[in-house]
Amino acid sequence: MTVTNSTGAPLLEVxxxxxxxxxxxxxxxxxxxxxxxxxxxxxxxxxxxxxCGKSVTALALMGLLPDSAVVSGSIRLEGRELVGLSDVxxxxxxxxxxxxIFQEPMTALNPxxxxxxxxxxxxxxxxxxSAAEARKETIALLDRVGLPDAAGRIDSYPHQFSGGQRQRVxxxxxxxxxxxxxxxxxxxxxxxVTIQGQILDLIADLVEERGMSMILISHDxxxxxxxxxxxxVMYGGTVVESGETDAVFTRMGHPYTQGLFRARPRLGARKxxxxxxxxxxxxxxxxxxAGCTFADRCAIVETRxxxxxxxxxxxxxxxxxxxxRTDLSMTSAGGVxx
Amino acid sequence: MSAPLTAAAxxxxxxxxxxxxxGFWRRAPRHRSFVLGAVLSVLVLGAAxxxxxxxxxxxxxxxxxxxxxxxxxxxxxxxxxxxxxxxSLLLVGARATIMxxxxxxxxxxxxxxxxxxxxxxxxxxxxELIMRMSDFxxxxxxxxxxxxxxxxxxxxxxxxITAIGIFQIxxxxxxxxxxxxxxxxxxxxxxxxxxxxxxxxxxxEHVLPNILSVLIVQAxxxxxxxxxxxxxLSYLGLGTQPPQPSWGRMLNDAQTxxxxxxxxxxYPGVAIAIAVLGLNLLGDGLRDLLDPRLARER
Amino acid sequence: MSIFVLRxxxxxxxxLFAASLIIFLxxxxxxxxxxxxxxxxxxxxxxxxxxxVKLGLDQPLVYRYLLWIKGMAVGDLGxxxxxxTPVAALIAERLVLTIPLAxxxxxxTVVLALSAGIYTAANHNKLGxxxxxxxxxxxxxxxxxxxxxxxxxxxxxxxxxxxxxGFAGWDDGIWPGVKSLLLPSISLAVVQAxxxxxxxxxxxxEVLREDFVRTARAKGLGKRExxxxxxxxxxxxxxxxxxxxxxxxxxxxxxxxxxxxYLPGLGxxxxxxxxxxxxIVVRNCVMLLAAMVVIVNFVVDVLYAFIDPRIKVANL
Numbered sequence: 001m002t003v004t005n006s007t008g009a010p011l012l013e014v015x016x017x018x019x020x021x022x023x024x025x026x027x028x029x030x031x032x033x034x035x036x037x038x039x040x041x042x043x044x045x046x047x048x049x050x051x052c053g054k055s056v057t058a059l060a061l062m063g064l065l066p067d068s069a070v071v072s073g074s075i076r077l078e079g080r081e082l083v084g085l086s087d088v089x090x091x092x093x094x095x096x097x098x099x100x101i102f103q104e105p106m107t108a109l110n111p112x113x114x115x116x117x118x119x120x121x122x123x124x125x126x127x128x129x130s131a132a133e134a135r136k137e138t139i140a141l142l143d144r145v146g147l148p149d150a151a152g153r154i155d156s157y158p159h160q161f162s163g164g165q166r167q168r169v170x171x172x173x174x175x176x177x178x179x180x181x182x183x184x185x186x187x188x189x190x191x192x193v194t195i196q197g198q199i200l201d202l203i204a205d206l207v208e209e210r211g212m213s214m215i216l217i218s219h220d221x222x223x224x225x226x227x228x229x230x231x232x233v234m235y236g237g238t239v240v241e242s243g244e245t246d247a248v249f250t251r252m253g254h255p256y257t258q259g260l261f262r263a264r265p266r267l268g269a270r271k272x273x274x275x276x277x278x279x280x281x282x283x284x285x286x287x288x289x290a291g292c293t294f295a296d297r298c299a300i301v302e303t304r305x306x307x308x309x310x311x312x313x314x315x316x317x318x319x320x321x322x323x324x325r326t327d328l329s330m331t332s333a334g335g336v337x338x
Numbered sequence: 339m340s341a342p343l344t345a346a347a348x349x350x351x352x353x354x355x356x357x358x359x360x361g362f363w364r365r366a367p368r369h370r371s372f373v374l375g376a377v378l379s380v381l382v383l384g385a386a387x388x389x390x391x392x393x394x395x396x397x398x399x400x401x402x403x404x405x406x407x408x409x410x411x412x413x414x415x416x417x418x419x420x421x422x423x424x425x426s427l428l429l430v431g432a433r434a435t436i437m438x439x440x441x442x443x444x445x446x447x448x449x450x451x452x453x454x455x456x457x458x459x460x461x462x463x464x465x466e467l468i469m470r471m472s473d474f475x476x477x478x479x480x481x482x483x484x485x486x487x488x489x490x491x492x493x494x495x496x497x498x499i500t501a502i503g504i505f506q507i508x509x510x511x512x513x514x515x516x517x518x519x520x521x522x523x524x525x526x527x528x529x530x531x532x533x534x535x536x537x538x539x540x541x542x543e544h545v546l547p548n549i550l551s552v553l554i555v556q557a558x559x560x561x562x563x564x565x566x567x568x569x570x571l572s573y574l575g576l577g578t579q580p581p582q583p584s585w586g587r588m589l590n591d592a593q594t595x596x597x598x599x600x601x602x603x604x605y606p607g608v609a610i611a612i613a614v615l616g617l618n619l620l621g622d623g624l625r626d627l628l629d630p631r632l633a634r635e636r
Numbered sequence: 637m638s639i640f641v642l643r644x645x646x647x648x649x650x651x652l653f654a655a656s657l658i659i660f661l662x663x664x665x666x667x668x669x670x671x672x673x674x675x676x677x678x679x680x681x682x683x684x685x686x687x688x689v690k691l692g693l694d695q696p697l698v699y700r701y702l703l704w705i706k707g708m709a710v711g712d713l714g715x716x717x718x719x720x721t722p723v724a725a726l727i728a729e730r731l732v733l734t735i736p737l738a739x740x741x742x743x744x745t746v747v748l749a750l751s752a753g754i755y756t757a758a759n760h761n762k763l764g765x766x767x768x769x770x771x772x773x774x775x776x777x778x779x780x781x782x783x784x785x786x787x788x789x790x791x792x793x794x795x796x797x798x799x800x801x802g803f804a805g806w807d808d809g810i811w812p813g814v815k816s817l818l819l820p821s822i823s824l825a826v827v828q829a830x831x832x833x834x835x836x837x838x839x840x841x842e843v844l845r846e847d848f849v850r851t852a853r854a855k856g857l858g859k860r861e862x863x864x865x866x867x868x869x870x871x872x873x874x875x876x877x878x879x880x881x882x883x884x885x886x887x888x889x890x891x892x893x894x895x896x897x898y899l900p901g902l903g904x905x906x907x908x909x910x911x912x913x914x915x916i917v918v919r920n921c922v923m924l925l926a927a928m929v930v931i932v933n934f935v936v937d938v939l940y941a942f943i944d945p946r947i948k949v950a951n952l
Contacts, residue, residue: 490663
């Protein structure tokens with residue numbers, strides 16, 4: 001699902017990305033046929049449940065998959081092909097042109113090093129600045145991410161900070177070298193609800209301020225709705241729907257996306273209202289079916305759905321749905337408020 | 339999107355009372371360590387059992403005229419300095435090794451597990467005291483204790499067994515208490531306590547069955563260590579006394595004849611190594627098979 | 637930090653006291669009349685009585701215990717029941733061999749184990765890993781004294797490069813002494829190294845799985861950099877614990893190895909003293925060994941605080 005825009009070549013272009021992993025149950029195709037592009041300054045959301053391949057996609061972009069993983073397809077960063085790049089060359093890009101922040105702030109930092117040292121590390125590695133310069137820059141960064149008394153606490157250790165504060169530190173670390181692309185993999189899932197909003201706002205501010213592109217991964221539709229311009233819904237290792245966030249929220253095309261929306265608990269619903277679920281379970285990546293991955297759980301499935309993986313159908317400007325029955329699914333869909 | 343629609347990805351839940359060996363006998367034959375270990379261990383055990391009914395020659399017959407013979411049809415591995423058949427000595431020696439190992443580990447297991455269970459159930463200063471005492475015992479390796487005992491009651495099998503047995507206790511205490519603590523924190527145990535079940539009954543009915551696999555693995559490993567310790571003690575002359583054959587002492591005897599009959603120093607050592615290697619592999623294999631979640635990267 | 641160290645020192649002292657108590661009980665209180673044992677069965681009761689008084693064994697147990705403790709503080713450990721010479725001097729002249737032996741063995745162990753452990757963890761599941769791991773599996777099954785005998789077989793009997801036993805002493809310079817301690821320390825080291833290598837490997841693999849390693853890689857650090865800068869310090873904690881525990885085994889091993897190579901060290905002193913029923917020497921030697929183990933573990937404990945900021949900072 002490539003969206004090329006008239007305003008210049010995309011910064012990041014992914015075509016037909018596939019990732020094969022060795023799981024305990026045998027080889028599994030964790031990701032297949034994922035294609036998208038990202039322009040400078042654009043934000044893209046990746047939504048899906050656990051096991052749908054979103055984190056694997058992110059790790060593929062970063063080149064951080066295990067050695068036994070098989071990556072196919074193409075990832076181009078400003079025209080440069082990343083698939084098959086040597087680790088030495090990839091190291092020059094990570095933390096420098098493309099950065100990632102992870103889900104668990106409590107374990108993301110090395111307990112043996114001060115936060116100052118850890119934030120300065122990418123600076124010293126990629127920009128070759130001196131220790132003193134790095135230290136100054138670190139204090140400025142920590143300040144910018146909202147860590148109180150940055151200068152005083154730069155020599156403290158991770159265990160002396162709360163989860164929210166540690167996540168701020170990892171954000172500072174990721175942004176230290178002014179990367180072009182930031183990938184945020186569920187950055188707020190492990191944090192208290194009250195902090196989640198602050199961190200998301202911080203990320204959004206920083207992204208806009210520095211003109212970065214961002215890929216935000218989440219399982220939470222609410223987070224996606226408020227933070228990204230375009231979104232992709234993943235299921236069973238493929239992108240089943242993608243488009244501008246507003247467009248997708250207004251007119252969901254894929255039965256899975258519709259199911260996701262319906263499954264959200266409603267505030268203010270009458271007592272005794274049953275929670276809606278999508279019947280069935282997510283398929284094991286090692287046992288993916290030949291056709292549409294959602295076939296076993298779909299209400300409008302037909303025999304031809306199971307034959308071969310459906311290709312993407314354009315249902316609107318830049319809005320694509322990987323379904324053979326969009327004629328039916330799009331008429332029955334209702335728009336859902338955020 | 340809140341409720342996860344997928345089954346929680348995690349290992350098998352320990353069900354109270356369920357045997358940890360579901361599918362064990364299916365998986366076991368394919369596990370290399372386990373098979374090799376089992377084969378070697380059975381070999382040694384078999385040798386010991388065989389010696390109860392038959393040995394090529396008597397291990398006690400001295401025939402100085404036939405001393406230090408090389409391997410032949412009559413004496414498959416030759417004879418030692420007193421003309422005794424090496425193969426017979428090895429077979430009977432296996433008996434001493436296994437017996438001492440079993441008893442010593444038995445002592446360590448019973449005392450250690452009891453103390454560990456008590457420590458875990460009682461907590462507080464009981465636990466503290468037991469753990470301190472067991473840490474303290476770690477400072478006295480089997481050889482050291484055996485030396486002290488030998489100074490007091492003289493050398494012999496009893497000294498060996500006691501010294502090795504006592505040194506086994508702290509390891510079992512530590513392992514038992516660690517695993518038991520994890521079980522006490524599990525929800526089904528909390529439920530049992532809330533229902534009014536006494537600590538003793540919970541220990542017997544819930545805690546013990548669930549730590550059984552860990553204990554089995556540990557016992558196998560401890561057995562290997564006991565064999566090594568026994569060999570060292572016999573070598574030093576503190577353990578099994580003549581004329582009872584023992585692998586360790588055979589090595590001591592062979593050392594004086596290193597220039598004349600070097601092979602005499604090799605056979606008993608190989609026997610010890612096989613026994614210990616077999617038990618180690620068996621223990622590793624059991625660990626992987628009984629609780630795959632604990633399977634370390636090996 | 638100081639409170640932390642203080643508490644540890646107090647525990648150390650308490651443990652040493654407890655150790656001395658047990659050793660004294662086992663070796664002095666239980667055996668009955670040491671003088672009787674020294675003289676044998678067919679000696680007149682008067683002669684036994686005379687020896688008992690001469691050795692100070694007629695004094696009450698508590699008094700003798702306290703005398704010993706006081707003596708330890710000033711370096712007077714009493715006199716040998718058999719030779720009459722000061723025990724402290726006897727021990728000192730043996731330590732001149734045992735301590736260097738232990739140090740050499742420990743050094744070889746650490747070097748071998750850490751390199752093997754790190755190498756195999758870095759090359760996880762590749763051929764080098766499997767090969768080295770099989771070697772260590774065999775290594776931990778070897779009795780160290782048998783390995784020593786095999787080394788003697790190879791280097792003394794077949795190759796005639798090194799002597800099969802005996803200690804050259806330090807009087808002619810360092811090298812002859814080290815040469816005679818070479819085979820002994822290697823045989824001690826190899827088995828310990830096998831165990832420690834496995835522990836090191838697991839520890840490093842565990843740490844490699846931690847999230848912060850992924851973070852470090854995401855920052856652009858190469859695999860080697862990550863290993864040296866981020867992983868090792870974390871992995872050292874469990875490794876150090878095991879090293880401390882292994883020290884007790886090392887000392888036990890020196891006793892055995894000294895016997896294999898006829899080295900006049902602490903181990904042989906203990907042995908001869910048992911044979912001679914010279915219980916006072918045995919008692920002091922055992923106490924020394926126990927003290928060394930306890931002190932080494934104390935040092936490891938304190939080292940944790942220096943390595944792990946979570947302990948260091950929490951106790952400031």
